[in-house]
Amino acid sequence: MVIKVFLASSSGSTAIKKKQQDVVGFLEALKVDYTPLDIACNEDNRMWMRQNVPEDKKPANGIPLPPQIFNEESYCGDYDTFFDAKEDNLVYTFLGLPPPPGSKEAEQADKDNIVENGTHAEENLDDTIVPVEDRNGDSNKEVKQATDENEEGEGDEEEQEGAAKEETAESVGDEAPTVKEEEEAAVEETDEVTEDTEGQAEEEEEQEEEDLQSEEEEELRQLEEQDEQGSAVVSGGSTFFIFF
Numbered sequence: 001m002v003i004k005v006f007l008a009s010s011s012g013s014t015a016i017k018k019k020q021q022d023v024v025g026f027l028e029a030l031k032v033d034y035t036p037l038d039i040a041c042n043e044d045n046r047m048w049m050r051q052n053v054p055e056d057k058k059p060a061n062g063i064p065l066p067p068q069i070f071n072e073e074s075y076c077g078d079y080d081t082f083f084d085a086k087e088d089n090l091v092y093t094f095l096g097l098p099p100p101p102g103s104k105e106a107e108q109a110d111k112d113n114i115v116e117n118g119t120h121a122e123e124n125l126d127d128t129i130v131p132v133e134d135r136n137g138d139s140n141k142e143v144k145q146a147t148d149e150n151e152e153g154e155g156d157e158e159e160q161e162g163a164a165k166e167e168t169a170e171s172v173g174d175e176a177p178t179v180k181e182e183e184e185a186a187v188e189e190t191d192e193v194t195e196d197t198e199g200q201a202e203e204e205e206e207q208e209e210e211d212l213q214s215e216e217e218e219e220l221r222q223l224e225e226q227d228e229q230g231s232a233v234v235s236g237g238s239t240f241f242i243f244f
Contacts, residue, residue: 001071001072001096001097002033002034002035002071002072003027003032003033003034003035003069003070003071003076003095003097004034004035004037004069004070004071004072005020005023005024005027005034005035005036005037005067005068005069006037006039006045006046006049006066006067006068006069006070007020007024007036007037007038007039007066007067008020008038008039008040008066009038009040009041010040010041011040011066016065016066016067019066019067019079020066020067022079022083023067023069023079023082024036024067026086026091030091032095032097037049039066049064049066049068050063050064052070052073052075053068053075054075057075057077057078064078065078067079067082069082069094069095071095071096071097074096076094076095076096077094081094082094089104089105089108090105090108091105092105093105
């Protein structure tokens, strides 16, 4: 988009020159690209300007005076409307250009948009309300699906735990008789060893008693023999003394 400023370089009016300088100086200060078109030295420029200024914007005599400002073929305004836009910080809007970010006009446009959108939102609040079920439909479905999957996973885990417990119980049941049998066998062996030990002890006691009894009988027999020998000696001695 090209901004066209129609000027009169050889105008004898001091007021027109001053207005032209104000417009051009302000556009240069804003770094807005524009094309100056001289109507004093170019009859085509003057005729085009007069033809494209709207009738309702022309003065009473029907001859518009410079400066006149256009955006391509679209009419923007004259000096007075340009000055009003400058006072209201709406020069870019006047020129039909987007305001640069960070400019006062851009900030004002943002505020206007917020107010406009807020009012619009309040007016259409009832139309824009969406039921919670509809807004969260997909998420609820996902949550439900995840819950079902978790429940299925827990059910599988419980079945696996139950199967593991049954296997453990079966293995314990299989091992239990073996342990019991081993204990019984050990008791039986202990009893047999005990019986053998007791029997051997009894046999040893009987043998000792027999040996002791044999010794006592042998001692008694020896004592009897000694008594018999002593009696014989005494009897022989007495007989011997009688003969002398």
